Amino acid sequence: MAAAASASAAPLPPLTGSARAWGTLSLSAAVFMNVLDTSIANVSLPAIAGDLGVSPTQGTWVITSFAVANAIAVPLTGWLSQRFGQVRLFVASVALFVIASLLCGLAPNMTLLIAARALQGFVAGPMIPLSQSLLLASYPRALAGLAMAMWSMTTLVAPVMGPLLGGWITDNMSWPWIFYINVPVGIAAVLATWAIFRHRESERRSLPIDSIGLALLVVWVGAMQLVLDIGKEHDWFASPVVVASALVAVVGLAAFLLWERDEAHPVVDLTLFRNRNFWAGSLATSVGYGLFFGNVVLLPLWLQQYMGYTATQAGEIMAPVGLLAMVLSPIVGKTIGRVDPRRYATFAFVVFAIVLWMRSRFSTQADFATIMVPTIIQGISMAFFFIPLVTLTLSEIEPARIPAASGLSNFMRITAGAVGTSVTTTLWERRATLHHAQLVENLHPASPGFDQAFGLLRAAGMSDAQALAQMERMATQQAFMLAANDIFYLSAVLFMVLIPLVWLAHAPRPHAGGAADAAAGAH
Template identity: 70%
Template sequence: MALVPAPANPPQAAPKPAPYVAPPPLTGTARILGTLALSAATFMNVLDTSIANVSLPAIAGDLGVSPNQGTWVITSFAVSTAIAVPLTGWLSQRFGQVRLFVTSIMLFVLTSWLCGLAPNMGTLIFFRILQGLVAGPMIPLSQALLLSSYPKALAGLAMALWSMTTLVAPVIGPLLGGYITDNISWPWIFYINIPVGFAAAFITWRIFQNRESPTRKLPIDSIGLALLVVGVGSLQIMLDKGKELDWFHSGEVIALAIIAVVGLIAFVIWELTEEHPVVDLTLFKRRNFWAGTLSLSIGYGLFFGNVVLLPLWLQQFMSYTATQAGWVLAPVGLMALLLSPVVGKTISKVDPRRYAVFAFLVFALVLWMRSRFSTQADFETIMIPTVIQGVAMAFFFIPLLTITLSGLSPDRIAAASGLSNFVRITAGSFGTSIATTVWEQRAAVHHAQLSEYVNQGSLAANSAIDGLRSSGLGMQQALASINRMVDQQSYTLAANDVFYASAVIFLMLIPVVYLTRPGKPDAASGDAAAGAH
């Protein structure tokens, strides 16, 4: 039997692609400029969550809606950002971290410009939704790129520098928003993003374009994403419109509630059976993750709801200008700036649950102090709790993130960070809607109670009316002035109710923190640095 000669050139197996090698850390001027550019983009993003707070009455008045309807400017941005955050991992693997980050910045600039041009509230809310969607990937990607710029030994320093921008932005936001609103016009709170965004995008691209992450095509869970948008979006719209439509006496609110419940139940069922889910819900099987996320999200919702409520009360019923309201809110980050580095350095040596409980106790104290406010409260009395609140903020985020991410393998950190951020940001937007709704409802109750004392048999009421009439007012004008005073007292008492209830809920969160197990501090704190915010 003749042997078949072997071919001269046997076919070669397809070469395997070389494994991805992470680029070396940046050095010198490139690292400094890269850090500044990434921090500027983060600062711009976080600023837009707080700069509009003190501008809501001006925006609402200019666009012909009530100040409480104006809160949609905040909640629409928050909800759309939350929905976009879980997509960051898929988008960055599909297009690359650097390209996605720079594109997000440029789209953020474009949508900021469109927000400033909005002719009515509906258009402004639509552009804010778009702005939130493109903003979603910016914060997680800024962290990833910053960590890749520093050696592992300096990862803590990198995150400390990054955290400073997230703490400074809430300080600058109300001040800047108030000044722009009072001295220029509210659209400029959005226009100021344009030069900052262009500069950040240009520097980032110049420095990081040759440090692109590997890309690959992955399937997108389009059904899960659609169910997420429908469920969360319907729930948020229901919360925002409920107070206008008398809640479940309205067919529209009932329909939104049904859509939200069905959408979210279908979303959970789908995600638990999907091979490539947009959100990894199996993380909630871990006690530390669900208890940490629950504590972080409820606490953030309470904090954010009260941060929106305070300037509304000050401007509508205490005759504060937007700038003055900004000054009241500005010190919230000062103590956090001073104490956050201390927390970061000691978190590996202290049970993070103790820090979290301390934060809850300080938040409860701050809100109890606010629940004692009256219409006679002066500027210093109102500002003192804001200063103290910075202490709580310093001990709030890092310990709870440490608890939430502790014990997870490195390959699950990104998914866990994205999911906890989604829940936290969504809770913040819900907190805003719930706080303003409860405020209005309690104000109506207090108004009815106080009005009972304004009658012909009341000596105090008759004396007040006589005093107003003796100053030259007519009977109707005098009654209108009395009604204004009743309104002021009603909304002040209602704000006190919200503050007091929030303080109680913070105390109720303490046992939830102790449902978690203390993890390995060193590993957990490193994970938290990688997944913060």
């Protein structure tokens, strides 16, 4: 097999047999490790903050430092892969991720932990888009859908495993082990990937780096993330700091777009948006993911704060979402070449809407099984969401531009997830305040129900003050439940509104499926 120069001259054949199986496993292991680290630290924040002597609010920077650095690095994938080669860049990213994980676990204070997490997020940037590109290059056209199904299963399972695994490690070991577990997985992925893919290197070209574009990207993404991080604590645009950060983000984004449009070697290839399938698919994926991720954050918050669930119980509620997704993803992958992916994506959005409508009818009396049923059903929509939309997004992109296209679409998805989380939690609290005010309007001695409720609480042995405090707690619980119902219902409506966006894209050619066409010359 020839080296990189020859590889660029003639397409390499797909991998076969055990090489393809081990290649898929090594790429998937690296992606699993990456995606796991976006959520595994969430449930460990109180332990980390307590151990390092900072407040829980300061502890959230453990999450956001990773997200900001990751979002900045993802769009650089196209340039980096051309400069260093896809295989070398992927292997280097995984190796550096292992080193950064080790530094996270060894960090003696919050400052060094945040720095190590930022490094971890930055070097993780190329891993997801390059894993897609290398995996598509390993499979024949007819099996490209199956390749994406195998890849997507890791991204479906990891967010569910993260909180469960993180909670168990924190309770039974110590928080540094949430980072140490990456070391053996990462080393195995590096060795296996290099052994299998080192002779399949992509063509390398020495391109100048767009330093001004990169600086503008860092500025506007960093400022936007700062707005999302501190906005809720500082009453959003009532704070001069938030207003200033928002202005920097907006002006920085405008300057970035203007600069990149005329740059010969841009950090982000904005010409990709000239392709209808790319912009429609990326936008549908991003908005859908933002809605999905915001609700994934909201449900366990509501359960733990106002329904009396422990972190473990909330994790058990969330875990079954991966069951049907794992069963159905291979089926979707095998049939995506014969079925219009727009139909599958539409089905996914309809199921998402049904799931969220079911949740919008929850009450404070909802039991464990009632709350879990929509979560199980949601697995169906996840299987039909990622694979068809990735296929649709990349369907008309030429092979050489797949890393850049995948990097840009993943950047949009990651950013939408951060925005969705912030908007969802803020809107939840504001709607709860409104519902609470409406509920307590009727909570006075002259109202018919007041005397009855007050009398029952007094009969249970409570003092007047205790009875009033209990009624206030019940009103708060009801207010946040009603606010959660509002968010669930609005999200259901928005998923239905997204469906026409999917149909703005062209149907990929049926013989290969969109992603297969995109990968045609990549192997």
